[in-house]
Amino acid sequence: MNLAEICDNAKKGREYALLGNYDSSIVYYQGVIQQIQKHCQTLRDPALKVRWLQLRQELTEEYEQLKGIMGTLESFKSVRPAEVLPSKVEERPEDPAVWPPPIPAEHRNPVAAKRPNSAVKQQQKKDSSGLQHRGAGPGGRAQVNPKAAGARDTRGTRAKDDKGKKPDLQGDAEQKKFDGTGYDSDLVDSLERDIVSRNPNVHWDDIADLEDAKKLLREAVVLPMWMPDFFKGIRRPWKGVLMVGPPGTGKTMLAKAVATECGTTFFNVSSSTLSSKYRGESEKLVRLLFDMARFYAPTTIFIDEIDSICGRRGTSDEHEASRRVKSELLIQMDGVGGALENDDPSKMVMVLAATNFPWDIDEALRRRLEKRIYIPLPTALGRVELLKINLREVELAPDVDLDLIGGKIEGYSGADITNVCRDASMMAMRRRIQGLSPEEIRALSKDELQMPVTMEDFTLTVKKISKSVSAADLEKYEAWMAEFGSV
Numbered sequence: 001m002n003l004a005e006i007c008d009n010a011k012k013g014r015e016y017a018l019l020g021n022y023d024s025s026i027v028y029y030q031g032v033i034q035q036i037q038k039h040c041q042t043l044r045d046p047a048l049k050v051r052w053l054q055l056r057q058e059l060t061e062e063y064e065q066l067k068g069i070m071g072t073l074e075s076f077k078s079v080r081p082a083e084v085l086p087s088k089v090e091e092r093p094e095d096p097a098v099w100p101p102p103i104p105a106e107h108r109n110p111v112a113a114k115r116p117n118s119a120v121k122q123q124q125k126k127d128s129s130g131l132q133h134r135g136a137g138p139g140g141r142a143q144v145n146p147k148a149a150g151a152r153d154t155r156g157t158r159a160k161d162d163k164g165k166k167p168d169l170q171g172d173a174e175q176k177k178f179d180g181t182g183y184d185s186d187l188v189d190s191l192e193r194d195i196v197s198r199n200p201n202v203h204w205d206d207i208a209d210l211e212d213a214k215k216l217l218r219e220a221v222v223l224p225m226w227m228p229d230f231f232k233g234i235r236r237p238w239k240g241v242l243m244v245g246p247p248g249t250g251k252t253m254l255a256k257a258v259a260t261e262c263g264t265t266f267f268n269v270s271s272s273t274l275s276s277k278y279r280g281e282s283e284k285l286v287r288l289l290f291d292m293a294r295f296y297a298p299t300t301i302f303i304d305e306i307d308s309i310c311g312r313r314g315t316s317d318e319h320e321a322s323r324r325v326k327s328e329l330l331i332q333m334d335g336v337g338g339a340l341e342n343d344d345p346s347k348m349v350m351v352l353a354a355t356n357f358p359w360d361i362d363e364a365l366r367r368r369l370e371k372r373i374y375i376p377l378p379t380a381l382g383r384v385e386l387l388k389i390n391l392r393e394v395e396l397a398p399d400v401d402l403d404l405i406g407g408k409i410e411g412y413s414g415a416d417i418t419n420v421c422r423d424a425s426m427m428a429m430r431r432r433i434q435g436l437s438p439e440e441i442r443a444l445s446k447d448e449l450q451m452p453v454t455m456e457d458f459t460l461t462v463k464k465i466s467k468s469v470s471a472a473d474l475e476k477y478e479a480w481m482a483e484f485g486s487v
Contacts, residue, residue, distance in 0.1 A: 014062075210382070224348065240350075242354075242371070244354075247469070258352065259300045265297075267299060271305065298350075303354075305356070306365070311361065373485070377413055386418070387406060391453075432448065
């Protein structure tokens with residue numbers, strides 16, 4: 001047992017408590033108390049053991065005090081502010097016949113100001129919506145109906161917003177907000193801001209080829225939303241889908257298309273999203289992510305490069321914090337699942353994962369990702385279709401033959417083909433500005449740069465841009481899919 005580590009953790013726990021970071025302080029106190037308990041079991045000297053037990057008792061008392069403070073703070077959060085009751089209209093010592101109750105500025109009538117006081121009172125009754133003047137009281141003063149006065153402040157002015165319109169409560173009701181009670185508000189806000197996307201706006205037509213992958217994803221995610229009565233019991237939706245393939249083949253695009261087509265809330269998660277420098281906070285982020293996903297259900301959680309989050313456990317270079325995050329992720333995924341016997345499939349949480357290194361994924365996570373599909377390089381037809389999609393907004397010369405170009409870029413990934421189209425579309429501009437000074441370039445009009453892309457442009461581009469996936473890599477993917485694939 002490293003005594004320096006015990007002292008350092010105790011010091012950090014007290015420092016965080018003084019700074020008001022009670023969540024982190026509690027974690028350090030728990031760790032120190034457990035470390036001291038283990039250390040006492042190894043001691044032979046009774047006197048030394050007594051001293052360590054006394055220290056453990058002191059830290060336990062401080063820990064209990066921290067829990068009491070946190071409980072008090074939580075009780076403050078749960079207590080709603082008392083409803084503000086309308087104040088009574090302040091009585092004036094003046095005679096009401098001379099000093100009537102004030103009229104809001106927007107309701108003042110310059111004509112009525114010249115009338116007798118009785119006429120002013122009559123006009124005031126018509127103008128004031130919400131104030132009801134009853135018969136005069138003992139002093140001849142007008143009484144105010146407290147129910148109607150709720151629409152005004154203590155001086156009788158109308159409670160409106162800046163524009164004089166009623167607040168729109170319908171939009172607030174439709175857009176529900178996650179209640180982050182029990183979590184750090186900063187963590188909740190960061191997840192809401194950074195990874196919640198309710199419309200990625202990517203459709204099936206935006207993805208060329210990959211018909212088998214689209215068919216399986218429709219069956220796993222979209223169909224349960226359309227036919228909830230059928231996908232129950234043994235036919236319950238898949239709890240997780242793993243997309244395996246070389247880089248740039250469209251795995252992320254497929255996930256976004258799934259979220260768009262079935263109208264689910266889309267969580268785009270990476271390793272940095274679930275990482276924190278504070279002990280115990282990464283596990284909280286994982287748990288918070290799945291709590292939010294269940295709240296916003298139906299939800300699609302897309303974990304890109306999942307091998308960086310959940311690699312094999314038990315390796316020599318594995319850190320303790322990384323192992324805790326993996327364990328929490330596995331526990332939460334077991335609790336997500338598709339629809340059970342009586343669950344509503346439209347409230348499900350689907351976990352989509354993508355990786356370029358499937359052989360590095362933990363075995364337990366591989367089991368939870370029940371469908372494992374291969375996203376291959378585009379076929380000949382797929383390459384031509386990708387060229388058409390990327391060149392939709394580009395003017396092509398009559399000599400451009402997309403079928404011939406598709407044959408030249410065999411073995412290119414979808415990202416490689418996009419780079420070819422981007423570079424070829426800029427070739428005409430490069431020729432136009434060659435030899436011009438900066439002033440002459442700035443003076444060029446937009447029409448002068450809108451020149452069609454020729455076949456020669458594509459030929460030069462293909463010579464410059466090589467494919468990014470090797471034949472050896474493809475063999476590794478095919479071997480892994482032959483052993484663990486689940487199409």
